[in-house]
Amino acid sequence: MKKQDYTATITISKTPEEIFNSINSVPKWWIREVTGAFTEFEGESSKLNDVFILRHSDVHYSKHQLTDFIPDKKLVWLVTDSQLNWIKGNKQEWTGTKMVFEIVPDGEKTILNFTHDGLVPHLECYGHCVHFWERVIGEWLFNFITKDQPHI
DSSP states (O other): OOOOOEEEEEEESSOHHHHHHHHHOHHHHHOOEETTEEEEEEEOOSSTTOEEEEEETTTEEEEEEEEEEETTTEEEEEEEEEEETTSSSOTTTTTTOEEEEEEEEETTEEEEEEEEETOOTTSTTHHHHHHHHHHIIIIIIHHHHHHOOOOO
16 A cells, blocks of 8 residues: 655745755744744754754644755655644654655746655544645745745
């Protein structure tokens, strides 16, 4: 049976370098107020093996390590620890999953393929996470890249 990881694709009128650099500026596109609280960012996210934490109140905690770092082409964040307190079952469903950003030139535009490797439909968090990733990738990151302005 084929694995069904969550994927999203956006096409942007920016260079691969601009997109790569924007993705690495995690606090500038990720940190914002959601449901009355701000997400917190701790650590570094700009080179291979950097480690950073994203925490949203007592609802979400995830620790990431940059395990693949190919300038202007690919970034991979390995989730080394997680605590998703909004789900009933395995609150560490993200631990061991990967967020993969692949950047592909396409004429005057660039395609950004995002995959949450390991986020599959049978997981309890899948439905909520699909909606979340649509906002994070399709709105927050897209708007940051195209408008060249941090959210905060």
